[in-house]
Amino acid sequence: MRLPLHSWAGLGLITLAIAARPQLGAAQSPSLTVTLQNNLPRVRSTGLLADGKFVGLMRSGFPLRLHYRLELWHERSSWFDQFVREVTWDAVARNDPLADDFVLIRQGGAVSRYATAEQLAVALEIPYTVTLRPSSSSGARYYFVARLEVTTLNDTDLQELSRWLSGDVGPAVSGEGNIGAALARGAQRVLVRLAGL
Numbered sequence: 001m002r003l004p005l006h007s008w009a010g011l012g013l014i015t016l017a018i019a020a021r022p023q024l025g026a027a028q029s030p031s032l033t034v035t036l037q038n039n040l041p042r043v044r045s046t047g048l049l050a051d052g053k054f055v056g057l058m059r060s061g062f063p064l065r066l067h068y069r070l071e072l073w074h075e076r077s078s079w080f081d082q083f084v085r086e087v088t089w090d091a092v093a094r095n096d097p098l099a100d101d102f103v104l105i106r107q108g109g110a111v112s113r114y115a116t117a118e119q120l121a122v123a124l125e126i127p128y129t130v131t132l133r134p135s136s137s138s139g140a141r142y143y144f145v146a147r148l149e150v151t152t153l154n155d156t157d158l159q160e161l162s163r164w165l166s167g168d169v170g171p172a173v174s175g176e177g178n179i180g181a182a183l184a185r186g187a188q189r190v191l192v193r194l195a196g197l
Contacts, residue, residue, distance in 0.1 A: 029047055031046050033146075034146045040132075043070055043128045045068075050121070058095040061095075064093045064150055064153070065091075065092055066092070066150055068088065068089050069087075069148075072133075072142060074134070081143075087130050093120060108166075
């Protein structure tokens with residue numbers, strides 16, 4: 001399951017948020033915003049759990065992977081703007097049925113536990129400050145493009161991502177993993193996404 005969110009903000013402009021597919025009866029549509037504080041971008045996602053859909057998936061045993069990407073673009077007078085660089089980061093949110101709480105694993109392996117889905121939602125809305133700024137300030141204009149992709153994970157994906165978030169990249173880099181199993185998982189994901197599940 002994917003929920004793409006896009007947001008643009010220029011250096012010195014207030015945020016502009018574009019919400020994802022609006023849900024009827026939802027209290028708040030999911031959105032992603034970029035603001036500047038001390039010339040550093042802060043990325044904030046809001047309303048991700050508002051409609052209860054992702055909470056239901058987590059309670060059914062499907063952890064969520066949140067993959068954030070912030071791109072810096074140089075505005076040019078020609079037809080196309082120039083991509084400068086990007087920063088990506090991940091987080092995993094899941095339900096722990098034995099402890100009857102929610103777990104949030106952030107980049108670097110930091111683990112936080114929350115008693116309710118509402119507390120998890122508040123934690124997901126905390127802005128993330130990114131060290132990404134233009135290298136020159138000679139009057140050139142720059143802007144940011146932020147994306148958030150939310151996907152569900154199976155057990156193997158969760159184990160691999162948890163190891164990666166805590167800094168263990170050995171199997172992925174060394175090629176020691178089973179290539180056939182990786183291809184089978186990839187094909188399985190494609191079929192599930194095509195089926196709309």
